[in-house]
Amino acid sequence: MLREIKVLKSHGSQYVKDLRTQSVSELFRGLPVISENITHEEIVKAAGLCPVMAIDERKGSVDLGKCIFCRECAFALPDKIRFTNDYRLAVVRREDLIINPGACSPLRIDKAHVRKEIRRMFRGALKLRQISAAGDNSSETELAASGNVNFDIGRYGVEFVASPRHADGIVITGPISENMSEPLQICYDAIPEPKIIILAGSDAISGGIFEGTPALNRSFLKKYHIDLYVPGNPVHPLTFINGVLDLMGIK
Amino acid sequence: MKGIKSFEILKNPGLVPIADIPVLDYSEFRKQTSTLLVKESYHCVNYFTSHSGSYIDFYILVANDDSHKILVYSHRQPANIKSLESISKESFQLHIFEREIYEKSGILFEGHPWLKPVRYPHDRAVKELFIRDYPFYKIESEETHEVGVGPIHAGIIEPGHFRFLCYGEKVQHLEIQLGYQHRGVEDVFLKKTGLLQRSVLSECIAGDTAVGHSLAFTQAAEALAGVAINQRLSAERIIALELERMAVHVGDTAALCGDVAYQVGQVTCEALRTMIINTTQDWCGNRFGKGIIRPGGTNYPLRNETADLILDRLKEISRRFVEVTDLIYNDSGVLARFENTGPVSRIQAHLAGAVGMAARTSGIQRDIRKTHPFQAYSALEYKPALLESGDVLARAMLRRIEFELSYSVINKLVAELKEMPRNIDIAPDYSLKFKERMLCVSLVEGWRGEICHTAITDADGKIVLYKIKDPSLHNWHVLALAVREQEISDFPVCNKSFNLSYCGFDL
Numbered sequence: 001m002l003r004e005i006k007v008l009k010s011h012g013s014q015y016v017k018d019l020r021t022q023s024v025s026e027l028f029r030g031l032p033v034i035s036e037n038i039t040h041e042e043i044v045k046a047a048g049l050c051p052v053m054a055i056d057e058r059k060g061s062v063d064l065g066k067c068i069f070c071r072e073c074a075f076a077l078p079d080k081i082r083f084t085n086d087y088r089l090a091v092v093r094r095e096d097l098i099i100n101p102g103a104c105s106p107l108r109i110d111k112a113h114v115r116k117e118i119r120r121m122f123r124g125a126l127k128l129r130q131i132s133a134a135g136d137n138s139s140e141t142e143l144a145a146s147g148n149v150n151f152d153i154g155r156y157g158v159e160f161v162a163s164p165r166h167a168d169g170i171v172i173t174g175p176i177s178e179n180m181s182e183p184l185q186i187c188y189d190a191i192p193e194p195k196i197i198i199l200a201g202s203d204a205i206s207g208g209i210f211e212g213t214p215a216l217n218r219s220f221l222k223k224y225h226i227d228l229y230v231p232g233n234p235v236h237p238l239t240f241i242n243g244v245l246d247l248m249g250i251k
Numbered sequence: 252m253k254g255i256k257s258f259e260i261l262k263n264p265g266l267v268p269i270a271d272i273p274v275l276d277y278s279e280f281r282k283q284t285s286t287l288l289v290k291e292s293y294h295c296v297n298y299f300t301s302h303s304g305s306y307i308d309f310y311i312l313v314a315n316d317d318s319h320k321i322l323v324y325s326h327r328q329p330a331n332i333k334s335l336e337s338i339s340k341e342s343f344q345l346h347i348f349e350r351e352i353y354e355k356s357g358i359l360f361e362g363h364p365w366l367k368p369v370r371y372p373h374d375r376a377v378k379e380l381f382i383r384d385y386p387f388y389k390i391e392s393e394e395t396h397e398v399g400v401g402p403i404h405a406g407i408i409e410p411g412h413f414r415f416l417c418y419g420e421k422v423q424h425l426e427i428q429l430g431y432q433h434r435g436v437e438d439v440f441l442k443k444t445g446l447l448q449r450s451v452l453s454e455c456i457a458g459d460t461a462v463g464h465s466l467a468f469t470q471a472a473e474a475l476a477g478v479a480i481n482q483r484l485s486a487e488r489i490i491a492l493e494l495e496r497m498a499v500h501v502g503d504t505a506a507l508c509g510d511v512a513y514q515v516g517q518v519t520c521e522a523l524r525t526m527i528i529n530t531t532q533d534w535c536g537n538r539f540g541k542g543i544i545r546p547g548g549t550n551y552p553l554r555n556e557t558a559d560l561i562l563d564r565l566k567e568i569s570r571r572f573v574e575v576t577d578l579i580y581n582d583s584g585v586l587a588r589f590e591n592t593g594p595v596s597r598i599q600a601h602l603a604g605a606v607g608m609a610a611r612t613s614g615i616q617r618d619i620r621k622t623h624p625f626q627a628y629s630a631l632e633y634k635p636a637l638l639e640s641g642d643v644l645a646r647a648m649l650r651r652i653e654f655e656l657s658y659s660v661i662n663k664l665v666a667e668l669k670e671m672p673r674n675i676d677i678a679p680d681y682s683l684k685f686k687e688r689m690l691c692v693s694l695v696e697g698w699r700g701e702i703c704h705t706a707i708t709d710a711d712g713k714i715v716l717y718k719i720k721d722p723s724l725h726n727w728h729v730l731a732l733a734v735r736e737q738e739i740s741d742f743p744v745c746n747k748s749f750n751l752s753y754c755g756f757d758l
Contacts, residue, residue: 003578004515010571014522025529027536049681051448070451070542075550075678083536130407134432136754137409138458138539141502144407149518150525162405179371179382179431179757180410183402209443209452215373215435234458234539 014149019241024085029069031086032062036102038080046073052209064097065205068233090230090243097229109246117194122168123248125157129167133184135174138234139201146237153241156250169196175203175210181217196227200235257322263623264474264693273324280326285341291601291615292316296703298348299718305330312692316622321692337363344604347724370430370757385428387414402431409753420738425731432757440717446546446681454541457721457755462495463697465544467704471693472546476683483671486664487553489627491543493657496698498527500650501572503750507647510744511588516579523568530564547680558665569658576651589644593733593745596641604725607700609749612649613641619696627664646748685712721755
């Protein structure tokens with residue numbers, strides 16, 4: 001008993017007090033800022049070295065749905081491209097993930113673009129079923145961490161559940177392999193309507209480094225509306241949590 | 252050993268010119284291999300095929316833990332070969348490699364005790380075989396039943412299917428069927444030829460082993476290019492590798508406590524894991540260490556201030572982890588669940604080809620840091636932990652012991668770093684050119700066990716084959732053995748005590 005008390009005393013108070021304003025390391029690779037003065041030559045250089053072709057060769061924009069946050073473009077052009085430590089990266093429209101040169105406003109979710117029934121039905125309690133569809137286990141671990149003693153997304157009534165029958169939506173990680181395409185469909189079909197789909201991580205949003213390889217089957221994504229895109233490699237718990245809270249309209 | 256025909260690679264990573272690899276006829280190859288593998292100090296780290304038009308080369312790499320060398324030899328068959336006699340019936344540890352070759356090329360291994368599909372890769376020999384039709388072993392009886400779990404599991408973990416054959420609550424047999432996570436990683440390695448692309452790809456083989464796998468790739472690339480890296484960078488890489496190990500070991504301790512409803516242990520270790528990975532994030536901006544390991548240099552040199560920060564944090568983390576694990580491993584409720592649960596005997600571990608933690612908890616001292624030291628381990632004389640009971644308790648306690656060993660390695664290396672002159676920062680080099688007609692083997696002791704990357708280059712120095720082996724390739728079968736005659740309700744702790752990779756196996 002005494003030993004337990006000692007451990008709890010050492011453990012202290014672990015929960016992050018405000019998940020909306022918690023700061024992360026300066027080095028965290030969050031929202032990029034591209035200088036409006038980036039030259040055409042520099043854009044071509046950055047686009048050429050990007051391992052996932054996330055940089056548009058003509059416009060110099062970075063697609064956060066493809067970006068794996070390796071930061072090589074910023075190392076090559078430190079005066080023109082910079083990754084801030086802003087972790088609020090989640091959006092509801094795919095096109096909002098394209099960051100253009102000169103863009104300097106943070107990414108936010110406009111409630112006009114969110115399906116009305118989502119907020120009406122799930123704002124008080126959102127149960128999610130996670131499906132790893134060939135994810136590499138880093139985003140999965142971070143999603144699990146979002147419910148841990150530090151982040152505790154459960155305080156907002158958001159939880160991951162064991163059965164799709166108990167769920168209000170799915171969170172997909174991974175580029176979606178051919179071998180997972182049928183289990184993914186079966187699991188999604190087992191969720192009662194209305195239901196939401198969240199894509200977490202660059203692999204899920206665009207295929208990441210696996211984009212175009214023959215072992216994948218991403219046809220599932222063509223069939224349904226995607227409700228939330230959460231970039232990252234892996235997704236940081238704070239990115240996921242803030243994205244879900246913004247989707248629900250929870251302050 | 253007298254009469255062994257092989258090329259001995261002396262270093263890790265190491266190279267051998269393809270032309271210098273002895274080609275044995277198949278019966279000689281079989282006899283030599285099964286003789287070598289009888290001894291515990293020899294184990295096969297890779298066995299795979301390389302197709303060249305009219306013939307197929309079968310390369311085998313056998314590690315000798317006593318001499319610290321890697322033996323390489325081969326046999327060659329015509330491209331239209333239909334079958335070979337299996338070596339697995341004498342040396343079961345080869346079972347998974349023969350199954351892999353069968354699945355990809357259609358070559359039947361006659362007499363193989365368990366010639367089942369491995370991962371249903373997109374380039375499998377028989378396209379009409381689908382993962383939903385996997386041929387499970389069955390029992391016909393009114394007194395037994397089957398329990399199927401997965402591919403999608405209750406928790407937030409990767410998919411895989413577990414088929415239990417049960418007599419009441421007791422598991423008679425577990426068959427593990429994987430393949431759901433197959434992304435074609437080895438193919439992507441060949442198609443995406445930029446070194447930066449390959450670096451980020453190597454970090455994604457198993458995202459929870461980003462440092463381990465990217466280090467295996469980076470070492471291989473540097474060996475193939477004949478590039479030597481300085482002592483300081485080598486030490487930094489091992490600090491990153493050991494930080495990864497410590498973080499996962501603490502996280503695994505949390506998960507094991509969670510499975511036996513010991514909440515104090517679970518939440519304390521969850522918080523400690525966060526502290527470790529946030530420290531990694533303070534070094535490189537990523538909680539999993541993605542970005543630290545690059546060929547020829549680094550974007551995140553370890554400055555003295557950051558090294559001090561790491562030591563500072565680890566001091567407190569270590570104090571708390573020792574305190575809570577003292578509590579956990581003295582709790583009778585926890586011990587009742589862990590002790591004698593899921594035991595694996597030394598003989599079982601040897602026959603199945605166990606590596607890493609699964610081997611070291613069943614009395615087999617397999618640890619690349621000692622047997623084939625790489626990077627800064629060459630000067631460290633690492634002494635691996637070794638336990639013998641082979642049960643969940645041993646595998647759980649090994650995490651605590653290895654945590655302390657890793658902490659002392661990091662302490663030692665940081666002290667050494669401070670004595671070294673501050674080098675000019677060397678940025679990564681993505682323009683490395685590889686030597687022609689070489690086979691390169693690179694071994695790293697990741698936190699699960701030995702990772703093996705093997706590359707073959709052609710006459711232009713282009714990589715034409717990249718074979719990746721995650722330790723999980725061997726160890727999933729060890730888990731299947733561990734749950735025999737166990738209560739099915741103990742499966743979750745058994746599974747978590749191994750914590751194997753699905754995506755690392757499926758590639």
